[in-house]
Amino acid sequence: MLGEIVETLVGRKDEDDEQQKKRIIKGRVVLMKKNVLDFNDLAASVLDRFHELVGHKVSLQLISSVNTDSENRVKGKVGKAAYLEKWITTFTSLTPGDSAFDVSFDWEEEVGVPGAFIINNLHHSEFYLKTLTLEHVPGHSGPLHFVCNSWIYPADKYKTHRVFFTNKSYLPSETPAPLLPYREEELVNLRGDGSGQLEEWDRVYDYAYYNDLGDPDKGQDLARPVLGGSSEYPYPRRGRTGRPPTKTDPNSESRIPLLMSLNIYVPRDERFGHLKMSDFLGYGLKSIFQFLLPEFKDLCESISNEFDSFEDACGIYEGGFKLPDGPLLKSIYDNIPLELLKQLLPSDGEGLFKFPMPKVIQEDKSAWRTDEEFAREMVAGLNPMIISRLQEFPPTSNLDPELYGNQTSTIAPHHIQNQLDGLTIDEAIKTNRLYILNHHDSLMPYLRRINTTTTKTYASRTLLFLQNDGRLRPLAIELSQPHPDGDHFGAVSKVYTPSEDGIEGSVWQLAKAYAAVNDSGVHQLISHWLHTHAVIEPVVIATNRQLSVMHPIYKLLHPHFRDTMNINAVARQVLINAGGILEATVFPAKYSMELSAVIYKDWAFPDQALPVDLVKRGIAVQDSNSPHGLRLLIEDYPYAVDGLEIWSAIKSWVEDYCSFYYASDDMVQNDRELQSWWKELREKGHADKKNESWWPKMQTLKELIDSCTIIIWVASALHAAVNFGQYHYAGYMPNRPTISRRFMPEPGTKEYDELRTNPDKVFLRTITARLQTLVGIALIEILSRHSSDEIYLGQRDTPEWTADAQVLEAFDKFGKKLGEIEEGIVKMNNDGKWKNRVGAVKVPYTLLYPTSEDGLTGKGIPNSVSI
Structure with a gap:
């Protein structure tokens, strides 16, 4: 009996084990x-x-x-x-x-x-x-x-x-042994072997020079220098496509014809999601370039390529403009589907195509012309990261005097002394009241070449005075050109001072326009393209090549790379290429990208940290008793005030995150993937800057936190600050002109007499013409829109992005902090004490407000450089 019981129990156990195995x-x-x-x-x-x-x-x-x-x-x-x-x-x-x-x-x-x-x-x-x-x-x-x-x-x-x-994160040394070979093999696959033309299904992240912007096979006018790989034109690397070289220049990569496709190779997972409608977006950009440009050239010439008045310039928003029937536009209608044409140039149903009204002229059609607004946009506009404190008078130059002669400013005491509210110039400097918007040294070496194109412009210095109410007041604008007898003879300069009436007032308005043209070009080429889009792409590539998806730093940074390689590839195809939209609508024309490469020589990774940048520009000083450890010398500086709040929130989040995975500096030093990532980012991604001593060594937890904070800041908040306000500030071209086509009228000339009798007409004939305005506005409307699938700072695409509960708690804290920052921004914008937050144009500063709805909102910080 006992034996039968034991046999039965053993049988049941075997049966249970079998069922367990078949679970x-x-x-x-x-x-x-x-x-x-x-x-x-x-x-x-x-x-x-x-x-x-x-x-x-x-x-x-x-x-x-x-x-x-x-x-x-x-x-x-x-x-x-x-x-x-x-x-x-x-x-x-x-x-x-x-x-x-x-x-x-x-x-x-x-x-x-x-x-x-x-x-x-x-x-x-x-x-x-x-x-x-x-x-x-x-x-x-x-x-x-x-x-x-x-x-x-x-x-x-x-x-x-x-x-x-x-979704569990592991450092390489902590990875379960059975998974480690799969982890390593995946990284090897993503690096590829560096050969062959890459196809859409390939999953290869690799580097290349910017050698695909020119098209020398179509003629020397479309040839462009290779950017990257030389001391003359250093540049961040972009993603490799493996396309064959051109027939004319073996160092230049052949281009995809526009008629074929905008599907330049990027790893498939880097392409736009379906809700962003990447095909439509790409086709829309292609259409602006390929069809609207040549056809609108004929159209604008037939109906005048000039705006006759500011009312005429506003007509593209208020009354719209009608595309005439007939053979002139037959090619447009033949080549562009009607629905696409309506998207590019929205119609009211009566055949009148018009754009949304930019915020800068919604409340007041003329407030943008005031000196107050001109100065306010230097601290609360599209390019608020250029202005610096003046620390010596007159302003000097860093250009080599053996090559460029004397480039010291000709702004003299008599130009500004009576505008300093009773202070002497020395007193104004010592009390931190003088500031400068300096577009002199960056442009002067290229100005002679730029002015051989249709552009006619100057290098500029704009001096400003910080008033007691926190607002800036322009004091003088210096416009300079190279000496006609040679660069080594120095600059030929003229200084203009504020005036409201008569011919002097009209001249002052033109002087501000020339300064604004320079600022617009520097904004697009440097602050926007180079300092966000271009410098982040190597980080995307290095991260995918060296950090496993299991690595905690990969999980931290990956959301901040979404769509970046894709939008950069589209840019190389139709925006920044030879003869592309940028060259057609921005003043450096064919020298645009070449100029950005020369300016990249001064780029330094640590300087991209907002606190470092503010101190370097003399806008802030170290102060342990002040919030964020800095005291702003322009207290009412919306970009810096909101930016420091966002910066600190990002850094706190990164510190919480990294400290969870790294308990010591030794763990940072011994993380082989992390060290390979940092080495490759410096030596391959930014190879032309690899020998710079300022790169963090990545030997401490602090260096890791600081570096990740910079990357996230640049990809999210910095890009948002320079991008999503484009339409509302620059969608009205007179406020942010991108081209100047005439030099300043000189007394005794016909142009000067015309300025006296019809100043608005001369102003409009000097800045961006109708054609470039229409193309430029169509472009920045697309670039300023949030897509419906946008993922904003403090958000992730899935709540299960990590299995670590403590990390999720820290991320929730980060989101709540961003919500508090939003409340603070609204409160400050509604407080009349802060004059620079709204200004004469009645446009509240919201470019660093973290969240947004889709569309043209002028706010919202997406996680990444996604458009």
């Missing part, structure tokens, strides 16, 4: 099918269902985080294949959306708790894999999340398996 782990996969995302490939849905019928399915295999394969003691054990269920019967609506599929894994004891999985796509077309969630995994408490967010192409496009890891 099913239920999973749920969320993805987006290609036919939802690409209406040009509707056949994908049919073909994929056919492939399912013949057994070509989508399989998933779990990879153990605890046990190695008996045949390969290095790699984690791989489980049996499981398949997405009900693909054939799961129909997706024609509106973009997710599809959810069940998947059932046999639980295998030798696999245990999985730490990764392999996915194999045997369908005809690719799909976008978002997440896999496993429930009731033996040995694991709660759901197991895999956040993927990646395109999965058919298996025959890949040389190795596609592997995804759980």
Whole structure:
């Protein structure tokens, strides 16, 4: 009897063990099918269902985080294949959306708790894999999340398996041993081998020079120097495409014809999401360049390429303008679908195309012309990071006197002395009351060449006085040109001072316009393109090549890279290329990118920290008793005030995050992925600056925190500050002209007499013409819009982005702090004490307000340089 009982119990145990071994782990996969995302490939849905019928399915295999394969003691054990269920019967609506599929894994004891999985796509077309969630995994408490967010192409496009890891972060030394080989192999795959032309399904992050901007095969007028790889034209690196060289110049990469596509290679996961409508956006930019430019040139010449008055200039917003019927615009209507044309040039239904009213002229059509607003925009406009404190008078130059002669300013005491509220010049300097907007040294070396184009302009210095009420008042504008007998003879300069009446008032308005043209160009080329878009792209590349998706610093930084490589690739194709929109609408014309390379020589990574920048410009001083450890010398400086709040919030978040994973400096030093990342970012991504001694050594936790804070600041807040106000400030071109086409009229000339009799007409004939205005406004309207899928600072695309609860708590704290900052911005904007926050134009400063709705809002800080 006892034997029978024992035999029965043993039998039951064996049966239980067998059932345990056959336990099913239920999973749920969320993805987006290609036919939802690409209406040009509707056949994908049919073909994929056919492939399912013949057994070509989508399989998933779990990879153990605890046990190695008996045949390969290095790699984690791989489980049996499981398949997405009900693909054939799961129909997706024609509106973009997710599809959810069940998947059932046999639980295998030798696999245990999985730490990764392999996915194999045997369908005809690719799909976008978002997440896999496993429930009731033996040995694991709660759901197991895999956040993927990646395109999965058919298996025959890949040389190795596609592997995804759980949302648990690991330093390399702490990675479970069975997962370590998969971690390392994934990084090797992402680096590629540096050869061949890259295709859309390739997942390769690699570097190249900016050698694809020119098109020398079409003539020398379209040839441009290679940017990067030389001391003459240093530059950050961009993503490699592997296209063959041009026939004319083996150092230049061939370009994709505009008629073919805007799909320049970037790794597929870096491309715009479907809600951003990347194809439409790209086609829209292409259309502005390819069709609107030549056709509108004929149109504008037929109806005058000049605005006759400021009322005429406002007409493109108020009354609109009608495109005439007939052969003149036949090519536009033939080449651009009507719906696209309406998007580019919104129509009121009566054939009148008009743009939204920019905020700068919504409340008052003339307030932008005041000296108050001219000065206010230097601290609360599109380019508030140039103004600096004047520390010597007259202003001097850093240009080499052997090459450029005497470049010291000709602004003399008699020009400004009576405008200093009773102070002497020395007293004004010592009490921090004199400031300068200096566009002299950066432009003077190129001015002779720039003025051989259609541009006619000057290098400029603008002096300002800080008044008792916190507002800045312009004192003088110096306009300079190279000496006609040679650069080494120095500058030929003339100084203009404020005036409101008569011919002197008209001359002063023109002087401000020349200064504004310079500021607009520096804003677009340097503050915007170079200092955000261009410098961040190497960080994106280095991070993907050297930091595993499992690495905590990868998880910290990755959201701040979204769409950056894609928008930069589009820019190289139609915006910053030879003959592109930028050259057509900004004053340095064909020398635009070359000029930005020369200015990059002065770029330094640590200087991108907002506190460092403010101190370097003399706008702030160290003060341990002040908030953020700085005291602003211009107390009412909206960009700096809001920026320091955002900067401090980012730094606190980064400090909480990094301190969770790194308990000591030794851990930073011994993190081999981190050290490889930092070395590559310096020596490959910013290779032309690799020998600079100012780079952080990445030997301490503080250096890690500071460096990550700078990267996040540049990609999010700095870019937002210079981008999303473009339409509302520069959408009205007279306020932010981008080109000057005539020199200042001189007394005794016909032009001077015309300025006396019709000053507005002369002003408008001097600045940006109608054609460039229309093209420029169409462009910045696109660039100033938030997409409906924007992800803002303090947000993530999924709450399961990390498995570490303490990190999630810190991130929640970060979000709450940003909410407090928003409340503070609103409060200050409503407080009349702060004169610079709203100004005469009645436009509150909201460019560093963290969140936003979609559209043209003039606020919101996206996580990344996404447009």
